[in-house]
Amino acid sequence: xxxxxxQVKHLKTHFPTHVGTVRAxxxxxxxxxxxETLGIVGESGSGKSITALSLLRLVPDxxxxxxxxxLFKNEDLLKMSDEDVREVRGRDIAMIxxxxxxxxxxxxxxxxxxxxxxxxHGKPRSExxxxxxxxxxxxxxxxxxSRVNDFxxxxxxxxxxxxxxxxxxxxxxxxxxxxxxxxxxxxxxxAQILELLGDLNRELGTAIIMITHxxxxxxxxxxRVIVMYAGRIVExxxxxxxxxxxxxPYTWSLLRxxxxxxxxxxxxxxxxxxxxxxxxxxxxxxxFHPRCPFRVEKCYTDEPELTMVAPDxxxxxxxxxxxxxxxxxxDELVDIRPGAGSGYHKGDLA
Amino acid sequence: xxxxxxxxxxxxxxxxxxxxxSDAWRRLRRxxxxxxxxxxxxxLVAVALIALVWTPYRMSAIGIAPTYQGITSAHWLGVxxxxxxxxSRLMVGTQVSLVVGLGTQVFVLLVGVPxxxxxxxxxxxxxxxxxxxINIFYGIPDVLVAMIMVFLLGPSLTNIIIAIVVTRWxxxxxxxxxxxxxxxxxxxxxxxRAAGAKPFKMLFGHILPNALGPIIVQATLGVxxxxxxxxxxxxxxxxxxxxxxxxxxxxxxxxxxxxxAPHIVIAPSIALSLTLIAFNFLGxxxxxxxxxxxxx
Numbered sequence: 247x248x249x250x251x252x253q254v255k256h257l258k259t260h261f262p263t264h265v266g267t268v269r270a271x272x273x274x275x276x277x278x279x280x281x282e283t284l285g286i287v288g289e290s291g292s293g294k295s296i297t298a299l300s301l302l303r304l305v306p307d308x309x310x311x312x313x314x315x316x317l318f319k320n321e322d323l324l325k326m327s328d329e330d331v332r333e334v335r336g337r338d339i340a341m342i343x344x345x346x347x348x349x350x351x352x353x354x355x356x357x358x359x360x361x362x363x364x365x366x367h368g369k370p371r372s373e374x375x376x377x378x379x380x381x382x383x384x385x386x387x388x389x390x391x392s393r394v395n396d397f398x399x400x401x402x403x404x405x406x407x408x409x410x411x412x413x414x415x416x417x418x419x420x421x422x423x424x425x426x427x428x429x430x431x432x433x434x435x436x437a438q439i440l441e442l443l444g445d446l447n448r449e450l451g452t453a454i455i456m457i458t459h460x461x462x463x464x465x466x467x468x469x470r471v472i473v474m475y476a477g478r479i480v481e482x483x484x485x486x487x488x489x490x491x492x493x494x495p496y497t498w499s500l501l502r503x504x505x506x507x508x509x510x511x512x513x514x515x516x517x518x519x520x521x522x523x524x525x526x527x528x529x530x531x532x533x534f535h536p537r538c539p540f541r542v543e544k545c546y547t548d549e550p551e552l553t554m555v556a557p558d559x560x561x562x563x564x565x566x567x568x569x570x571x572x573x574x575x576x577d578e579l580v581d582i583r584p585g586a587g588s589g590y591h592k593g594d595l596a
Numbered sequence: 597x598x599x600x601x602x603x604x605x606x607x608x609x610x611x612x613x614x615x616x617x618s619d620a621w622r623r624l625r626r627x628x629x630x631x632x633x634x635x636x637x638x639x640l641v642a643v644a645l646i647a648l649v650w651t652p653y654r655m656s657a658i659g660i661a662p663t664y665q666g667i668t669s670a671h672w673l674g675v676x677x678x679x680x681x682x683x684s685r686l687m688v689g690t691q692v693s694l695v696v697g698l699g700t701q702v703f704v705l706l707v708g709v710p711x712x713x714x715x716x717x718x719x720x721x722x723x724x725x726x727x728x729x730i731n732i733f734y735g736i737p738d739v740l741v742a743m744i745m746v747f748l749l750g751p752s753l754t755n756i757i758i759a760i761v762v763t764r765w766x767x768x769x770x771x772x773x774x775x776x777x778x779x780x781x782x783x784x785x786x787x788x789r790a791a792g793a794k795p796f797k798m799l800f801g802h803i804l805p806n807a808l809g810p811i812i813v814q815a816t817l818g819v820x821x822x823x824x825x826x827x828x829x830x831x832x833x834x835x836x837x838x839x840x841x842x843x844x845x846x847x848x849x850x851x852x853x854x855x856x857a858p859h860i861v862i863a864p865s866i867a868l869s870l871t872l873i874a875f876n877f878l879g880x881x882x883x884x885x886x887x888x889x890x891x892x
Contacts, residue, residue, distance in 0.1 A: 302790055304786065304789055304790055306786075307719075332792050332793075332794065333792060334792070335789070335790055335791065335792035336790065336791035336792030336793075337792060340790070340791065341787075341790040341791075342787075343783055343786065343787055343790075344783075345783060348782060348783040348784060349783040349784050349786070349787040350784055350787070351784045351788070351802055351805070351806070352784070352806065353805045353806050353808075354801075354802075354805060362791070362793065362797070362801070363791045363792075366791060366792050366793050366794065366797065367792060410787070413791065414791075
């Protein structure tokens with residue numbers, strides 16, 4: 247396999263507040279290969295968006311990247327000058343945001359804003375203008391020649407997101423970070439946008455990091471997935487492997503909680519009990535243990551490292567689903583409240 | 597039925613096609629007071645321009661009629677204590693008022709907008725310093741400072757403008773800072789930064805255009821304040837120096853003769869009042885027209 251284009255090593259992003267430090271991203275490491283589509287999934291507050299913003303050094307105040315390395319083509323983005331990072335933004339690594347309604351400047355014409363993305367990196371305005379029309383065609387905006395003169399409020403939600411994607415692609419970046427790009431759109435438009443991103447990834451070879459809480463989005467677009475929980479990676483591997491046979495109980499519960507059309511009418515919608523942990527005071531041991539149906543003694547005290555638990559599958563879990571299936575009848579579980587699986591007995595499985 | 601549907605479609609499409617500024621212009625025209633004020637102000641500018649090349653009499657010509665003479669067919673607004681034609685002096689005074697009013701706001705914009713933008717966008721120590729300085733300037737008595745400055749620098753038109761700017765720049769800076777503070781949290785600012793826009797571009801290309809409406813209103817409403825301030829300084833005798841007439845100094849001249857020749861004080865006072873009212877109505881109209889929430 248080719249060498250990774252982006253290497254994130256032990257990234258830590260903290261938010262000092264007056265009540266303590268919120269460890270939003272706590273020791274996260276992953277690689278991204280050229281042309282790859284990587285999904286990062288997790289609940290709200292799992293640190294996935296902050297991870298994405300950290301990559302471009304755009305963490306909002308009072309957040310700070312306090313440790314680790316972000317190697318883009320073997321150069322550490324965290325050690326670059328502000329000026330150099332600004333050059334990387336939009337040129338090598340572009341980002342598109344959740345709400346296309348608010349991420350376009352309301353008083354500037356759409357075409358002008360896309361021109362700007364190129365002018366900011368040294369392209370003459372006249373060339374940028376020509377390319378803008380091409381870009382809008384590329385993201386399948388009809389009547390691109392006249393749409394460049396529209397203001398954002400004159401476009402529909404889906405078209406605005408297309409325009410944002412066109413802006414993201416303006417400088418032919420190697421990496422496109424998409425932070426929940428379909429969350430604010432309705433379902434049919436979501437599907438179109440995902441299809442578009444997939445096509446662009448194949449045609450242009452742009453690597454995509456897709457930040458989402460939607461397992462369906464990952465399944466539809468990504469080849470590899472990272473599952474985050476409470477600021478850490480809990481599982482990482484190829485989408486096929488992980489969707490087929492998740493090893494971390496959190497991933498397993500996430501996949502189980504996706505509503506299914508073919509479910510029996512009387513089946514209850516499965517949810518994960520409890521709430522995401524307070525990142526000011528994350529639980530000791532494994533951060534998922536208070537909500538985990540398969541926890542064992544060790545989970546209360548020792549934090550598991552990300553280890554290879556199955557071929558191609560890294561998970562941070564003391565138990566793993568293979569064992570939970572064998573010893574705790576995981577698949578027969580309807581009720582996945584904490585303790586339901588193991589009927590937790592202290593010391594039972596330790 | 598079909599025609600009804602068609603006309604509805606046109607109606608719905610119309611505001612969509614209109615740009616921000618044409619929309620604002622449409623709403624401004626519908627505001628009668630603002631429209632009348634605009635016409636008055638256009639005429640005022642015309643008078644000031646005409647006075648550059650022509651006045652009925654030379655404004656400094658003394659004794660062209662008996663002193664304190666009232667309204668006659670030769671002198672439409674009468675003559676003053678030195679027998680000078682009041683209409684001619686009023687016309688030249690218009691120049692002074694407009695130059696002071698508009699000139700002040702140009703400098704207020706040049707000072708207040710960049711400072712406010714930078715303070716609101718960057719926050720941190722710079723914002724703290726700016727806020728402190730603004731509060732200090734609010735604390736000092738403006739008339740006193742302006743008078744002292746004119747005494748020290750000399751009473752030229754430029755120095756009067758400088759003195760007014762020094763005492764009046766804070767409103768603009770504070771307004772722009774507030775705008776920048778709220779705009780910087782919007783997602784398109786983050787998107788702009790993610791696209792690699794330079795700081796200068798962020799301030800003047802993204803934040804400023806979004807704050808333009810309130811800035812225009814503030815500048816318009818600042819004009820009458822500056823005109824009044826200049827008239828006040830001239831009334832006190834520290835403003836524009838003779839023989840250049842100012843509405844303020846003309847009024848001061850007239851006050852001494854108010855009992856037997858009230859026309860001398862009335863003419864500049866009415867001109868001053870009408871102008872102040874017109875600018876205020878225009879500012880109010882602009883506020884309504886440029887407010888995106890009042891879509892009518």
